[in-house]
Amino acid sequence: EAGVTQFPSHSVIEKGQTVTLRCDPISGHDNLYWYRRVMGKEIKFLLHFVKESKQDESGMPNNRFLAERTGGTYSTLKVQPAELEDSGVYFCASSQALGHYSTDTQYFGPGTRLTVL
């Protein structure tokens, strides 16, 4: 079974440009999460999809970030326009919806390292 995949693995852009990150969850997983780790800090939650619906977007830093999950399969996270402080590693994770959210195991993708110059 394929794991969570993310594309690209690295992205270097200039301040003010737009970048779109993609996440393909494990097949059949209804829950999809985005997290981010900026240098020297802990991994922080950004948002959570259940199928195509945003369940919780309380961690999104501002309106320069837009996440979508059309059709409830893959998800994209767009940053527009990118700022220097957006640099970090963006992780995607997915889990099955087993009816007991609290016991779901989240499987993480390899991450996308974003560098904004």
Added chain:
Amino acid sequence: QKEVEQNSGPLSVPEGAIASLNCTYSDRVSQSFFWYRQYSGKSPELIMSIYSNGDKEDGRFTAQLNKASQYVSLLIRDSQPSDSATYLCAPSQGGGNKLTFGTGTQLKVEL
């Protein structure tokens, strides 16, 4: 106060010894607790999960939870050099199970 506190380390233990990793959390409503292992430049990998007070053992790993003290720990017995990594404590919050991570403890197992 951080939501999840971990000693950043590095924690150095000799091969074959027991490594003890500790974590405290501030959100009393957290119900589930996860330990992830992260090798440098890689993604977090689930090691253990625990939901009830007490101990849970899985192979060389034992997770301990004390909700009254808001404390969770991970013991690694017979530590191996391959256990050298950063260990992340992550309570889950809310019905959506979002994870709140600590900064992680770097473990070094020396030959």
